[in-house]
Amino acid sequence: VKRELRAIMAIVKKDITVWIRQPTAVAATLLPAMVLIGVLYVGAASVGRNPVALVVEDDGPHAQALRSILQDSDAFSVTELTADDAAAALRSLRVAAVITIPASFDRAFDAHQAAPVQIQINNLNLDFTNDLRRSLPAAITEFYADQPNGANPIAVDVEETDRFVQHHGVTLSPGFCGGPTGIESEAEFVESYAQLQVTLATRVEVLPQFPGKPRDYVLERLQRMNVQIRTHTAVAKVTSDAVITQSGETIQA
Amino acid sequence: VRHDLRVIRAVALKDVRSSLTERLFTVISILLPLNFLLLFLMFVLTGGEAPTAVVLQDSGPYAQGLVQAMQDSQSFIIQQTDAETAQRLLEQGRIVAIVTVPANFDAALQGGQSVSLPVTVNNLNVDFTNDIRRAVPLAITSFYAQTAPDQVVVHANEIDVQPHDTGYIEYLAVSILVVSLLIGGLLQAGSIAAREYETGTIKELLLAPANRWAIETGKVLAAMALNVLSAGLVLGVVVLVLGVWPEHWLQVIVFTLLVMLTFVAIGLLIGTVVRRRTAVIPLSIGLGLPVFFISGAFGPVQWGTPLLAAIAQMQPVYFAIAVFQYAFHGFQTTPFSLTANALVLVGFTVVIVGASAAALRLRATP
Numbered sequence: 001v002k003r004e005l006r007a008i009m010a011i012v013k014k015d016i017t018v019w020i021r022q023p024t025a026v027a028a029t030l031l032p033a034m035v036l037i038g039v040l041y042v043g044a045a046s047v048g049r050n051p052v053a054l055v056v057e058d059d060g061p062h063a064q065a066l067r068s069i070l071q072d073s074d075a076f077s078v079t080e081l082t083a084d085d086a087a088a089a090l091r092s093l094r095v096a097a098v099i100t101i102p103a104s105f106d107r108a109f110d111a112h113q114a115a116p117v118q119i120q121i122n123n124l125n126l127d128f129t130n131d132l133r134r135s136l137p138a139a140i141t142e143f144y145a146d147q148p149n150g151a152n153p154i155a156v157d158v159e160e161t162d163r164f165v166q167h168h169g170v171t172l173s174p175g176f177c178g179g180p181t182g183i184e185s186e187a188e189f190v191e192s193y194a195q196l197q198v199t200l201a202t203r204v205e206v207l208p209q210f211p212g213k214p215r216d217y218v219l220e221r222l223q224r225m226n227v228q229i230r231t232h233t234a235v236a237k238v239t240s241d242a243v244i245t246q247s248g249e250t251i252q253a
Numbered sequence: 254v255r256h257d258l259r260v261i262r263a264v265a266l267k268d269v270r271s272s273l274t275e276r277l278f279t280v281i282s283i284l285l286p287l288n289f290l291l292l293f294l295m296f297v298l299t300g301g302e303a304p305t306a307v308v309l310q311d312s313g314p315y316a317q318g319l320v321q322a323m324q325d326s327q328s329f330i331i332q333q334t335d336a337e338t339a340q341r342l343l344e345q346g347r348i349v350a351i352v353t354v355p356a357n358f359d360a361a362l363q364g365g366q367s368v369s370l371p372v373t374v375n376n377l378n379v380d381f382t383n384d385i386r387r388a389v390p391l392a393i394t395s396f397y398a399q400t401a402p403d404q405v406v407v408h409a410n411e412i413d414v415q416p417h418d419t420g421y422i423e424y425l426a427v428s429i430l431v432v433s434l435l436i437g438g439l440l441q442a443g444s445i446a447a448r449e450y451e452t453g454t455i456k457e458l459l460l461a462p463a464n465r466w467a468i469e470t471g472k473v474l475a476a477m478a479l480n481v482l483s484a485g486l487v488l489g490v491v492v493l494v495l496g497v498w499p500e501h502w503l504q505v506i507v508f509t510l511l512v513m514l515t516f517v518a519i520g521l522l523i524g525t526v527v528r529r530r531t532a533v534i535p536l537s538i539g540l541g542l543p544v545f546f547i548s549g550a551f552g553p554v555q556w557g558t559p560l561l562a563a564i565a566q567m568q569p570v571y572f573a574i575a576v577f578q579y580a581f582h583g584f585q586t587t588p589f590s591l592t593a594n595a596l597v598l599v600g601f602t603v604v605i606v607g608a609s610a611a612a613l614r615l616r617a618t619p
Contacts, residue, residue, distance in 0.1 A: 028532040032539020039543040051556050066407070090414065092588045093555045112403050116410035123413045124584055125424035128552050130327045136409040137326075138387055141394040143407060153404035155362065156319075156393045159369040160386070162376040163343060 050132055052076040053086035053095040060106025062143075066117070067101060069142050075135035090122060097121045097132050146220075162197075183207065183218055190225045199228040199251060201235060201243065260463040264471025265478070268445045272479055282440045283483040285538075286433030290487055293429050294422060294495075303349040303384050305329040306339035313359030315400060319370075320354070322396035328388035343375055350374045350385045419582055426491045427581045428550035430484075431512065431573045436541040437483040438516030439523060442476035443533035446524025446613075459613070469521065469610045476517040477510075484509060497581060504580035511595070512573045515602040519569075522609040544570050553586045569601040 019025050056067050071078050081089060086098040100118040108115035119136050123129040144152050182202065189198050200206070200222065206229060207215045222229060234246040243251045272279050307320055323329050332348065339351040351373040361368035372389055376382040397405040449455035458468060488509070491497050499505045524533050547561055548554070548570040554562045565571040575587040575594045587594060 022529075024527040024529055024532040028527070028535045028539070032535060032543070035540060036543045036546075039546050093553045093586070094588075096553075096556050109406055112406055114402065114408070115406045116408055118410045118412065120412045121414065123415045123418050124552060124582075124586065125419050125421050127421045127424075128556070129413075129418060133327060133409075133411065134388070134391060137391050137395055140407050140409065141390045144394060144405065145390070153401065154393060154397050155365070155367040156396075157367065157369055158386075158389050158393075159371045161371065161373045162382070163373060164376055 049075065049077045050096045050128060050135075051094065052078050052132070053081045053089050053098045054078045055081060055083050055086050055098060055100040057083075057103040058101055058105040062109045063101045063105045065146065066105075066139065066143050069139045069146070070099060073135060073139055075131065075138065090120060093122070096128055099136060179207065179209070183222075186222065186227060187225070190227060197226070197228070199230060201230045201233045201245070201251070203232065203234050205231050257464055257467040260467040261471040261474065264458075264463075264468050265474040268472055268475030269478055271448060272441070272445065272475070278444070279479065282437065282444070283479070283486065285440065286437045286483045286487050287490060289433055289436060289541075290426070290429045290490060293425060302328060302330045303381060303388065304347065305331055305385070306342055306348045306351045307331055307333050308336045308339050308351060308353040309333055310356040311354055311358040315359045315362050315396075316354045318400050319358070319392065319396045322399060323352070323389075323392040326388055326392045326395060328384065328391065340373075343373060346375065346377075348375070349381050352389065415584070419584075422495060423497045424578070424582070425551065426495050426497050427577050428545070428548075428574050430487055430491050431548075431570060431577050432541055432545040432550065433487040434480070434484055434509070434512050434573070435516045435544065435570055436537055437480045438476065438513055439520040439537035439541065440534065441479045441483075442472065442517040442520025443524035443527075443537055444530050445472050445476050446521045447528055447530045447533050448524075450528035451530060465610055465613055469606065469613060472521055473514065473517050473606070476520060477513050480513055480517060484513060499581045500583045501580045504576070508573075508576045508580055508595070511598055511602070512569075512576070515569050515573070515598055515605065518602055518605040518609055522605055522612060525609055525612040544568060547571075549574050549586055555588065569598055569605075572598045572601070 019029075052070075054067065054070055056063060070076060079089070079095065083100065086095070086100075089095045090098050098118075098120045100120075102116070102118065105115050105117070117136065117140070119132065121129055121132050144154055182200065183206070186198065186200050205211075205215070206222075207218055210218075219229070230251075233249075235243055236246045237244040241252065245251070305323075307323065309316055309320060320331065320333070324331055332342070334342070336351075336353070339348070339353075342348045343351055351371075353371040353373075355368065355371070358368055370389070370393070372385065374382050374385050394405060398408045449458060459465070488505075492499070520533075520537070523536060524530075527533060527536065547565050548568070549565060554565040554571065571587070572594045575585075575589070576591065576598065578584040578586045579591050579594075585591075589597075
């Protein structure tokens with residue numbers, strides 16, 4: 001066995017030495033892999049975000065709300081331009097589309113009249129085009145979802161069930177219930193353990209000391225992170241695989 | 254001149270004959286570009302639409318309207334079925350999600366009440382799951398915009414720049430045709446050049462009373478002749494099988510010759526520099542792939558990162574894809590005009606042929 005091991009080592013050593021002495025062989029082995037890694041690294045930065053010019057001709061609150069949603073959208077890389085500059089950018093292929101929120105947007109919205117948002121797409125191929133076609137209605141969906149209670153006309157909501165029940169993590173907001181520390185822990189859990197379905201349980205409201213916009217923003221972000229929120233939930237007992245609330249409900253881990 | 258022409262003809266004939274004696278290699282190098290075409294198309298065929306079962310428990314107009322909105326959303330491939338079949342399809346992995354339109358859907362909406370839409374997702378990976386999570390609310394909003402336009406007044410009004418949509422396969426097939434020409438050109442020309450060094454015949458060739466440019470031209474012509482077979486095969490599949498009919502046939506032919514010349518010249522340069530076919534083959538395939546990714550094969554590179562766009566413009570494949578997309582679809586995919594793209598390609602070819610001729614020097618063995 002020792003002799004065979006020596007033979008194996010000698011052959012390995014010989015072949016590696018021959019390979020190293022041939023710069024073309026080394027280049028042919030390493031260069032394509034290095035170039036491919038570099039290309040994928042540089043290319044990955046732009047995947048999924050199409051460059052779009054945004055022209056906002058209305059400074060009313062509804063137009064500004066939609067503008068803010070479009071700017072925060074994961075689907076676009078938005079540059080705000082004037083109408084002329086946007087048209088030039090579309091012609092010179094600097095952007096894939098131009099979205100225009102017209103001057104009459106707020107007036108039409110308040111009067112319950114048609115308020116079209118124009119999207120001009122360079123429909124070179126259906127991959128880009130369909131992404132853009134889906135993304136603007138998605139932003140409009142978010143716009144309606146953000147409307148205050150009673151102002152959102154959409155009465156159909158989605159009740160999702162996942163086929164594979166994931167391991168469940170329950171974050172119990174420490175100290176001052178549902179406070180900033182609890183929220184921070186929550187976000188850490190979600191980011192560090194993507195496979196977990198995380199639930200935030202708090203005795204009162206989420207961020208009770210920051211009502212209004214800050215709380216709404218945090219709630220929206222938590223919902224986007226697929227965190228289940230249980231307010232007014234006092235915990236009676238924590239076991240190795242579940243949390244039991246004072247009302248007797250069991251939240252399985 | 255007559256002597257040079259004789260040299261060109263003799264070198265070209267000799268290289269074609271030498272290549273044809275290695276039948277297996279020739280067949281593989283002709284079929285490899287076609288293999289690339291089929292491989293990339295397989296990735297594309299899956300598309301961006303999620304196969305979804307709709308269980309319609311209400312046959313009212315609102316329920317029908319919602320299904321129509323889902324069909325129009327370009328996000329689903331819809332299959333209407335009963336709950337049991339849908340569950341079975343989900344468990345077999347044949348669909349991504351089940352959307353159930355409940356029996357009280359129309360009644361609830363007519364009564365101004367809210368209604369929940371049960372959605373079961375095969376959450377195997379976040380990509381599919383998030384597609385469904387985004388697409389269902391989008392379909393609901395579109396449904397409202399259709400059925401209650403006085404309530405959901407905000408909608409997208411689309412204007413297209415191109416006169417008609419072009420499918421992803423039709424677009425990508427043209428880019429793959431270019432990369433096929435690239436890989437075929439690099440393989441054929443690189444092997445022709447490297448073979449002279451491996452067999453030691455480069456010494457005799459360079460000592461012969463012939464101009465080096467004539468030798469180089471003969472090799473370019475031989476590689477192009479062999480590459481025409483693989484280019485013709487790929488072009489035939491693109492046009493006849495995939496049905497991508499060029500808008501400008503003459504330009505397709507002219508640009509095919511121009512692009513082939515460029516890539517063959519690059520192949521000769523690589524073969525002359527590395528002098529081994531064992532290095533030419535992995536370099537041709539290995540460099541062809543990343544160059545394909547950065548050259549705007551999937552869409553204009555300007556829509557990606559500025560760094561990627563800058564790198565793309567430093568090599569000829571970017572311009573080759575641009576002229577082919579114009580010849581096939583009439584598209585402008587670079588900020589430059591068609592003439593500018595073609596002139597840049599000619600410039601690349603001249604520089605590369607010059608560099609290749611300079612690299613061709615006497616050295617009998619590697």
